[in-house]
Amino acid sequence: MTVRILALVTDAYGMRGGIARYNRDLFEALAGNGVEIFVLPRHGNAQGLTLPAGISQFPAVLDRLRFCLVSLRVAWRCRPVDVVFCGHVFMAPFARLVARLTGARYWLQAHGTEVWTDRSEMVRRAIEAADMVSTVSRATRRLLLDWVDLAPCRVRVLPNTVDDRFTPGPPSEAMRNRLQLGPGPVLLTVGRLSSAERYKGHEQVFAALPTLRRQFPDLVHVVAGDGDDRARLEQRAAELAGDRRAVRFLGYVPDDELPDLYRLADLFVMPSSDEGFGIVYLEAAACGLRVIGGAGGGSGDAIPDGRVGVVVDPDDRDALVAAVLHLVGQGRVDPAAIEPYRRPHFAAAAARLLARLLAQPRRMRGAA
């Protein structure tokens, strides 16, 4: 029997970014073996891309009302639809409608920040109608359950997976020489430098550098990523770090260079206070790098225990300094700690969620 999934998402193929990547990972984990996925995105163009077997993507529709109408038309064309997958809480109200009209089960995915920003009554009710909700992190799950009335068993966690490119390996001398980082140690932060995402904690690291460099005079903080906040952050780095050489802004680093950048560093530091999951923590750890994350948000899920790293209060500078001093000499991460995030485990977990959804009866109105 073929299972048909209509996926209503913000973006998947033809777009960059965390949610698009998560969606692609999920669809590729589920597709094939009798599962067909029809993706209708708001953004992104998949023309010219070869999509994996069992996955097809319709042209993107940005306008909300048109998106709703098109999703009904697509649902009709792809009928019978067994599951309507909704990739973003914003779209829950009409995903619920499409699911109801098509008689399909309704699977909602919650990523992070959207759960604690949009708290309208309509969205709440649309979430509560879901047959199953999956979240990227335990923190998102907890926030969701604090807000909506859903039986806890309906809200499952499916953490991000880490790409196979991210593996431990020897540091690239060529890159080290090109970047002229000196003898180190090297602290690395990877993330967008966006004025909308100032929670990532760059400034907290800059402020810790004078203390750290007293013990390690050659210590460098390497900042990878670009965005509209870069000029401001460069200014802040100069003010806080006390030495212009202490912080290196690399700008945007292409995906294929990231593994080498991680292998080059000694410690990944991003004391973010509001990360939905923090895939970069996982990528760093998958390359063997120990990780310091920030308390708050879902960072704890990418840094499950001491084998990978620690989570600190971003506003506690002493704790951050202590964590860096403690971890910098600890050696590489045990690959076994990252193994559960690898693709085969992610695929198995995703398949279990789909099986669970299909095994349970469709929810009737008002049932818990």
Place this chain on the structure above:
Amino acid sequence: MCGIAGIHAYLGPAAPVDRAELARMNDRMAARGPDGSGLWLSDDGRVGFAHRRLAIIDLSDAGAQPMHSACGRHTITFNGEIYNYRELRAELQAKGHSFRSGSDTEVMLQLYAEYGADMVGRLRGMFAFGLWDAAKRVLLLARDPLGIKPLYWADDGWTMRFASQAKALLAGGKLECQPDPAGIVGFHLFGSVPEPFTVWRGIQALPAGTTLIVDPSGPGAPRRYYDVATALGDRASKSVGAAAEPSRQLAEAVRDSVRHHLVADVPVAVFLSAGLDSGALLGTMAGLGARDVTAVTLGFGEFKGLPNDEVPLAAEMAERYGARHVVRTIDRTEFEHDLQAIFDAMDLPTIDGINTWFVAKAAREAGIKVALSGLGADECFGGYPSFADLPRSVHWIRPFSWFPGLGVLARHALSTDITKGLGLHPKMAGILEYGGSWAGAYMLRRSVYMPWELDELLEPTALREGLRRLAPLSGIARALQAGRTLGAFDKVATLETTLYMRNQLLRDADWAGMAHGVEIRVPYVDPFFLASLPPGDVLARLDAKQAVAEVPVPPLPAAIRSRPKTGFATPVGRWLSDAAGASAGHGVDFSAASRTWALRVWQHGWAAPAPG
């Protein structure tokens, strides 16, 4: 009878089970099991069980837990007693199973191997357990049909935790104790927290009569295998035309239940009041040949020589049935002395349980490990005034509900001053609004506060959210949903059994008894017993309470049978009221006392309890 706990890291990225956390959970329940403790972690570290043991059946080490099956595939941590374990054991032996111990726990393991999760329908007894099936990699949690033994669970999306006590889950130190407005509103409405809520957001009670399976994708929805409304409906439909001699049928049912509840390798005592229900238990025990029975009665100095002193009548019964009679006198000083320990043992906020605390304390002092209690008799025999009042209320007030808004209007018109002036309880303002439906009338009867009174006690947002999530009236009405229509008696019996008895009486009996390491057995709370009674309409006509008095041979003394029901006949009401800081005159209205006491209990800091 014991305390159980467990942790299962079901999702790949979850950290392996932390032995120290499990040990902290187990230690919090030390009082539940003074005879031993056990801790087990699977080889891969993904599952861990803990157990505190109160040894009652198979006192040897062979009965220690967590217990593994001979093949090593199944592991169980179990709290409770299985009264039909010998029959089940014989049945399994006939199917080729062999046994290594004389314990009921081993029977559970083999029963699971034979029937899977459906085994729960075969068990006669009280139980809560966690069972790990290493081959299927599933964890089964289950709770007895009527909710005698508690079981709480918490799932963070990666890791599942469970324990006999909500406070034990908190003591592990890995859970946040964020308050749950639904449970808090529930406590203020009913004086106990209605399952599946607790007062902590992340902790759920596993509902009575359900099983829950945790597979590698996490816990599924609790699956109901027993429902009181359905059981009473089945009883009514099966008994049509039968029950020529209902008194005899009732007597047989009581005898059979008491006989089953005497299964133990230690002596079984009885909590004896001056009521018919506990007296009938003692008389039946004697009739069944139980030897060296001890009966424990609470006495109060304040009542000495007054009609509500239960001691003389209890003594008469003890003498009649040849029991050793232990009378333990409690006074206010002792109550005040124990108060802190009572709050510490109280697992969820409740306005009751104080009497059970003292009678269990007395039992332990007398060296008793197991005692029968008459709890549940009022629910099955129609002993509460609600059996008469609720049908009357629904009958007379229902017509008013045909006029929308009339009830609310009447409530607003009957302000607090007017109800006080008329000498009415403040709840009575809601009589037209609530009294016309079964759920509403039941809520009026059993509530401590009514919803409209709570805005003076709770913060508005929390109150609104709590009422929305709790949905108290639909929660009550849900208890009555069954395949068939129930008669009035069975409707009230269902409500009292499913709500008051389960959320208040049984939960209180558990924490207050187990705090002293005393197992309280309840022969009137047993699905097999309920099924073998005559149907509800027959019980209603029969005057079942008097029929209970006839069960023992010789029957209960005439003085007991003619004694009017005194209800909460202890000075505890006054102590509670005083302890709560309310000014009480000579005559304490327990209903008013329970309100002030409820507030005192709530002020004890439930939102952030000390983990210790």
